[in-house]
Amino acid sequence: MPTNQYDKGDGVRLYADFKANAVFADPTTVSLYVQDPNETEYTHVYTATGSIQRLSTGRYYYDLEVGITGMWYYKYEGTGNVNQTAEAAFIVKRSEFP
Numbered sequence: 001m002p003t004n005q006y007d008k009g010d011g012v013r014l015y016a017d018f019k020a021n022a023v024f025a026d027p028t029t030v031s032l033y034v035q036d037p038n039e040t041e042y043t044h045v046y047t048a049t050g051s052i053q054r055l056s057t058g059r060y061y062y063d064l065e066v067g068i069t070g071m072w073y074y075k076y077e078g079t080g081n082v083n084q085t086a087e088a089a090f091i092v093k094r095s096e097f098p
Helices: none
Strands: 004-007 011-017 029-035 041-045 053-056 059-065 070-079 084-093
Touching: 011 029, 011 070, 011 084, 029 059
Parallel strands: 004 084
Antiparallel strands: 011 059, 029 041, 029 070, 053 059, 070 084
């Protein structure tokens, strides 16, 4: 699996697209699970005022600042009107500078 690489301190935008019958559609609930390289897990749920943003019907994103080097994993999960999941990973490179 090809993996994107970022520098420590970068902002990483995590995207998700949800479709029903090949057409963008909004799930009833959109959840994002993030696991950092220390295996600490974070959960985010879409709300009108939350940290997950809705770009348009069926299209969402979350902005994550990465401060730990190593492999990061994330999974978006849609439930209700659209039942769909998508997982991905990326690497935060070690820096020679503090």
